[in-house]
Amino acid sequence: MDTTPNEGSPTRRQLLTLAGAAAGAAALGGIGFSGAPAFAAVAWRYPFRERHVVSSGFGPRVSPGGVGSTNHQGIDFAAGTGTQIYAIAAGTVIDQSTTTGYGWLTKIQHGDGYVSWYGHQSAFQVSKGAKVSSGQKIGRVGSTGNSTGAHLHLGITLNGTFIDPAPLIVNAPLPGDSAPPQQLDDDFTIIRSPGRGAAVLGAGYFRSLPTAEFEQCAIALFGDPVDGNDRQFDLWKATAIGGTKA
Numbered sequence: 001m002d003t004t005p006n007e008g009s010p011t012r013r014q015l016l017t018l019a020g021a022a023a024g025a026a027a028l029g030g031i032g033f034s035g036a037p038a039f040a041a042v043a044w045r046y047p048f049r050e051r052h053v054v055s056s057g058f059g060p061r062v063s064p065g066g067v068g069s070t071n072h073q074g075i076d077f078a079a080g081t082g083t084q085i086y087a088i089a090a091g092t093v094i095d096q097s098t099t100t101g102y103g104w105l106t107k108i109q110h111g112d113g114y115v116s117w118y119g120h121q122s123a124f125q126v127s128k129g130a131k132v133s134s135g136q137k138i139g140r141v142g143s144t145g146n147s148t149g150a151h152l153h154l155g156i157t158l159n160g161t162f163i164d165p166a167p168l169i170v171n172a173p174l175p176g177d178s179a180p181p182q183q184l185d186d187d188f189t190i191i192r193s194p195g196r197g198a199a200v201l202g203a204g205y206f207r208s209l210p211t212a213e214f215e216q217c218a219i220a221l222f223g224d225p226v227d228g229n230d231r232q233f234d235l236w237k238a239t240a241i242g243g244t245k246a
């Protein structure tokens with residue numbers, strides 16, 4: 001049987017958005033589809049045009065040369081001085097400063113509560129307040145601040161708390177690559193946990209379900225949710241954003 005949707009007919013993703021928007025409008029007493037749909041998550045990119053060794057991971061470690069942190073709030077890429085750095089996602093430059101620890105530091109605010117930190121640079125290529133696109137040139141690798149050699153320190157905070165960037169970034173597409181893989185319209189899963197609520201995810205795709213109406217619509221379209229704890233929810237989300245179906 002031919003299951004290809006009719007040309008011009010809405011996909012189930014589009015139906016989910018429209019149903020949620022309608023529910024939001026109804027809750028506000030409005031008419032039509034004026035409610036705000038749920039967000040799509042950040043699409044991550046690798047910070048270089050080619051892969052580099054991660055010379056120091058996230059978390060506890062021996063202080064490099066006695067000058068580095070023993071609780072590393074990011075990951076270090078062993079790239080040479082002057083190597084071009086690219087934004088790992090679209091956003092706004094919210095800070096650009098010279099610090100004792102991070103050296104020449106750029107911070108970019110993305111959607112969904114994420115901020116990326118690029119430390120120890122030798123040159124800035126964007127300014128505070130600038131809007132940057134995913135994969136845009138933002139600076140060059142250096143060894144400024146507390147550093148024992150040229151590298152990029154990449155940190156990511158989520159709602160103000162540092163998280164391990166590796167699951168999101170290490171295997172992310174290179175800046176010049178195409179977008180994360182697109183899914184078939186049925187290649188989605190609903191996930192749910194007590195503290196995070198429910199969401200729809202697929203390879204390179206994440207959409208929260210902020211209301212009961214959204215969740216009911218998603219279940220009708222994609223089937224029953226997969227339940228887990230909050231840590232599992234976060235892992236599934238990170239895997240999906242990284243371009244792999246959890």
